[in-house]
Amino acid sequence: MAQVNQGVRETVYPQAAQTFYRTLSQIAISAVTPIAAVLVALAFGAALLWLNGFNGSDIVTVMIFGSFQDMRSVGEILLKATPLILIGAGLCVAFRCSIWNIGAEGQLYAGAIAATLVGTSFTGLSVWVHVPLVMLAGALAGAAWAGIAGYLKVRFQASEIVTTIMLNYIALILTSYLVTGPMRDASAAYPQSARLIREAWTPRIVSDMRLHIGILVAIVLAVALYIFLQRSSRGFALRVVGLNPHAARYAGMQVARNVMLAMCISGAMAGLAGAFEVAGVTHRLYQNISPGYGFEGIAVALLAGNNPLAAIVSGGLFATLRSGSEVLQITSQVPQVLVLVIQGIVILSVVAFAKLRDILRIVA
Amino acid sequence: MDDMMFLTFLATLAGAAWRLATPLIFASIGEVFSERAGVLNIGLEGTMLVGAFCGFAAAFATGSVPLGLLAGIAGGMLFGLLFAFFTITIKADQIVVGAALNLLGMGLTAFLFRTYYVSTGKGIEIAQPVHIPFLSDIPFLGEAFFRQNLIVYSTVLVAILASLVLFRTSFGLTLRAVGEHPKAVDVAGRNVAAYRYGAVMVGTGLAGLGGAFLTLGHSNQFVEGITSGRGFIVLAVVVFARWSPIGAFFVSLLFGLFYALQLMLQAQASIIVPYQVLQALPYIMTIITLVVLRGKGAAPSKLGQPYEMR
Numbered sequence: 001m002a003q004v005n006q007g008v009r010e011t012v013y014p015q016a017a018q019t020f021y022r023t024l025s026q027i028a029i030s031a032v033t034p035i036a037a038v039l040v041a042l043a044f045g046a047a048l049l050w051l052n053g054f055n056g057s058d059i060v061t062v063m064i065f066g067s068f069q070d071m072r073s074v075g076e077i078l079l080k081a082t083p084l085i086l087i088g089a090g091l092c093v094a095f096r097c098s099i100w101n102i103g104a105e106g107q108l109y110a111g112a113i114a115a116t117l118v119g120t121s122f123t124g125l126s127v128w129v130h131v132p133l134v135m136l137a138g139a140l141a142g143a144a145w146a147g148i149a150g151y152l153k154v155r156f157q158a159s160e161i162v163t164t165i166m167l168n169y170i171a172l173i174l175t176s177y178l179v180t181g182p183m184r185d186a187s188a189a190y191p192q193s194a195r196l197i198r199e200a201w202t203p204r205i206v207s208d209m210r211l212h213i214g215i216l217v218a219i220v221l222a223v224a225l226y227i228f229l230q231r232s233s234r235g236f237a238l239r240v241v242g243l244n245p246h247a248a249r250y251a252g253m254q255v256a257r258n259v260m261l262a263m264c265i266s267g268a269m270a271g272l273a274g275a276f277e278v279a280g281v282t283h284r285l286y287q288n289i290s291p292g293y294g295f296e297g298i299a300v301a302l303l304a305g306n307n308p309l310a311a312i313v314s315g316g317l318f319a320t321l322r323s324g325s326e327v328l329q330i331t332s333q334v335p336q337v338l339v340l341v342i343q344g345i346v347i348l349s350v351v352a353f354a355k356l357r358d359i360l361r362i363v364a
Numbered sequence: 365m366d367d368m369m370f371l372t373f374l375a376t377l378a379g380a381a382w383r384l385a386t387p388l389i390f391a392s393i394g395e396v397f398s399e400r401a402g403v404l405n406i407g408l409e410g411t412m413l414v415g416a417f418c419g420f421a422a423a424f425a426t427g428s429v430p431l432g433l434l435a436g437i438a439g440g441m442l443f444g445l446l447f448a449f450f451t452i453t454i455k456a457d458q459i460v461v462g463a464a465l466n467l468l469g470m471g472l473t474a475f476l477f478r479t480y481y482v483s484t485g486k487g488i489e490i491a492q493p494v495h496i497p498f499l500s501d502i503p504f505l506g507e508a509f510f511r512q513n514l515i516v517y518s519t520v521l522v523a524i525l526a527s528l529v530l531f532r533t534s535f536g537l538t539l540r541a542v543g544e545h546p547k548a549v550d551v552a553g554r555n556v557a558a559y560r561y562g563a564v565m566v567g568t569g570l571a572g573l574g575g576a577f578l579t580l581g582h583s584n585q586f587v588e589g590i591t592s593g594r595g596f597i598v599l600a601v602v603v604f605a606r607w608s609p610i611g612a613f614f615v616s617l618l619f620g621l622f623y624a625l626q627l628m629l630q631a632q633a634s635i636i637v638p639y640q641v642l643q644a645l646p647y648i649m650t651i652i653t654l655v656v657l658r659g660k661g662a663a664p665s666k667l668g669q670p671y672e673m674r
Contacts, residue, residue: 166597181638337478340475341468351461
């Protein structure tokens, strides 16, 4: 049956259109699973609200529609999508290499600390120098923080799952130490660093909205990582190491180097996300600059099927859910942590549907 | 006089170490069972949170600590069932499912706590210390080891019992075989999946108990994220303990000591290092532990791998 269809299509469509058609249908097929997963998670969220005396339909009317009221709220969604796309796309690279980097949260804080250090010193630099310098500092610090776990893995076989999580806590404690101690702005009532020099602030896209150019950087980098993974030989080696390290070793690929690379790329992306949070949003470092973007990034990558290009969409989706949960808290007093439950269910549903698809494929 | 003060300090430290080790002891012994059967559960943090919350909620409603502990175990096992279904029946990646359960545990407990309890601001009655006659009167040692609550004492029993079950019963033998060579177990006509389900349930039940201790035997309140990474530290404890229940008991005690040191030195005004250094101590020690014990000599060979029946 499939053979016949293929034959018909070949006669009707010319070569280029056929490739286009095939790509489009592939995208459609691979989008079914994540869409279904999100729907299941929303249904679960609605049930949870209903069971606990809230209005279940709020999850659609308030949470989804409420976050698209005007341009400003769309801008806020994109602002939240920025760290999620950066972290999610970076984690796609790590997960493809079978590196379980659970430490993006800590790498984000490492990046934020470095960005603050660079952004509060060096007065008199031009915007064109200072802004990239802050971004570079964030990315390098994130890569270095992740690199610790990478080194411990390749050198001592220490499980990166445990070390990256421990490094999360250490980065958070380090931030707390810095903003209450050496980096504290003595004139402020709360523990926080001094304000970043204006030339170091990430430029805004529209002057009266908080949205900054970080979203564009995130999208460009996600596309770049997609090309890197799919089209470069280094990206190919990285994926082979992820699929079968033994085979990779026999093929002459250096497993350790690829592991380090995957770790540092994902760390750099998380560090950059931290730099943007400080330089683009808060303009100061304090203890809770991230509401858990590092952990949410894991869900972003998994929903995207570890494809950095798809991470742009899934990052936007999770940002919408996060914005919506804030609206829901304000209008209906629903605790905002609901968003964590939805994230968890999304991951479980992705896993379940992927399995279901395998079974259906075997049956068909 | 200074010597006396130091001895008192040591006695208090040892007592606090055992108390703070208790949640780790339960959860790590549970994880030993799980990992011996080949299942790596990184969802323990979420599972412990669920245990802590269920324990708190049940004790809040009934005023009974034993019922709270049972609710903690039940909550943990319910979460374990979810984990087992996804990793054993559906054969999904254990790390992915574990990460999802951590989010779910954190989200659900915080959601329910904020909805029902946060405004009450009330605590619960927690387990009281039981002074063991005569022994508790021994100077210093009595203070350290014989004035704990019953949950803390029970850790010794659980460790011995777990060790006997794992190494001296045919159930334990089969369970270990499931983690080393599931095919052999399958060929021998035993159900690999059933043993893995059992191991995960034991593991998550104990993790739930460990979580419940936090609200029923330590603090009298539930706090969002009260486990603060203990579910992850447990994973390192199990490696350090070389997958043995007795080992898990002593390694947990060591980590309890780090927690206790942190608390007691923070109270010390004369201390020169910033308190954050002490706060980071358990986490830094976890990393050092993994580095010092390089290699996975004793790890079950099929750890983390689903078993495909042929």
